[in-house]
Amino acid sequence: MAQFKETTVQTKPIYDGKVISLQVDDVTLPNGKTSKREIVKHPGAVSVIPITENNKIIFVKQYRKPLEKTLVEIPAGKLEMGEKPEVTALRELEEETGYTTESLTYVTSFYTSPGFADEIMYIYKTNTLKKVEQPKPLDEDEFVELMELTLEEAEQLIVEQEIHDAKTIYAILYLKYKGLR
Known part of the structure; x- marks a missing residue:
């Protein structure tokens, strides 16, 4: 659903560990405003x-x-x-x-x-x-x-x-x- 899509403008790596990594993404929201997303990356x-x-x-x-x-x-x-x-x-x-x-x-x-x-x-x-x-x-x-x-x-x-x-x-x-x- 493209109407809800957030576009990543920039990714800032914060931590890279044994199990997870953490990043903060600056995103453009569907309404054109910007926000930050704290994201945990995990291998599954x-x-x-x-x-x-x-x-x-x-x-x-x-x-x-x-x-x-x-x-x-x-x-x-x-x-x-x-x-x-x-x-x-x-x-x-x-x-x-x-x-x-x-x-x-x-x-x-x-x-x-x-x-x-x-x-x-x-x-x-x-x-x-x-x-x-x-x-x-x-x-x-x-x-x-x-x-x-x-x-x-x-x-x-x-x-x-x-x-x-x-x-x-x-x-x-x-x-x-x-x-x-």
Whole structure:
């Protein structure tokens, strides 16, 4: 919709980190006026809904520093440069849960915070898990605890705000309406 398009006049890089970069863009608005946009650039991320043979969902419990709290989430991780989302999904599944699969089903993708970031999140599902003898280790700064929950138990954790992130809530709603299998 061209009527809403903002044209970038200038980009000022602010920070270039390991996971994100930050820039401030000067833009021309559709009405001809100008404004500034603070933009977080992110390579994208992938998450997996792992379902066990007894219809439990595997979650990871981990501390999230920006929130200063522990959350229960589906396994997820950042895309590496040039990496296909399916490859990231398999890597994160193995690192975070100790499982792998030969069958990933693409569920959806969405932008996590389009008001200020370009991060896209891909979600996959698998119900054909295989335990890995010697799984890839977690990242050195990553600490997680595994949890296997029924769909109903996961829904209750949403109410209690232990599950409190968009990708995991989306995953649970997807399973509620589409089914575990």
